[in-house]
Amino acid sequence: MVRVTLLKKATDLIFFHRTDKWPVSFFESMKQSIAVIPEFITEDEEKCLLQEIEPHMKRLRYEESHWDDAIHTYREREQKKWNPANEKVLERIATTSFxxxxxxxxxxxxLDLHKNGYIKPHIDSVRYCGDVISGISLLSDCVMRLVHKDEKHLIVDLHLIRRSLxxxxxIARYDFTHEVLRHNDSYFNDVYVPRERRISLIRRDLPKKEAKLNVEWKPLGEAVPDIKHEHK
Structure with a gap:
């Protein structure tokens, strides 16, 4: 019974606009390409993650715009080593998503997005990540919108509730842009979703050609100057 309730809640966090306009096979394929799992981490796990993240983030200032103009009012960093408790959470993301x-x-x-920040529509470059993008949301809910790159009437909204994955x-990864809506536009199925400052922890797999070469990627701040990272 608990599992059925959880699945229903997860389904309620995905909203397809104008389902009558979706080709059936495309609609079914899209449903298999996206997922939102509520309460993926506990309140204690969120607190433990924030205790490790916040001291580093406080040293950074919010940037008004990203190099590709995709992200506004944000700060970011990358981290390889985590305390044992948080490492278990991050490993759970990997085993669940990949x-x-x-x-x-x-x-x-x-990625630390200010309350007034937002992410514009974009598709993450195949140069920097592989087939799966997965992350958890800390501190706040938000609405992520996916729009087909050519057929603009094909729209899906994800309600990324706090502590969800x-x-x-x-096709969601390669054929749809994704964005995080501004707080004034933060509506899910016509219901306003209040937005505060949000931190997302994002895991990616290696691009296919890079995976074959077993490339070790450098974190932000240590990257080769002509290599730029995509975000979500």
Missing amino acids: PEDALHLSYIHI YKMTG
């Missing part, structure tokens, strides 16, 4: 044979980027991307793969 195939067993996936090769992961060794650094976790930490989201996953994008397949």
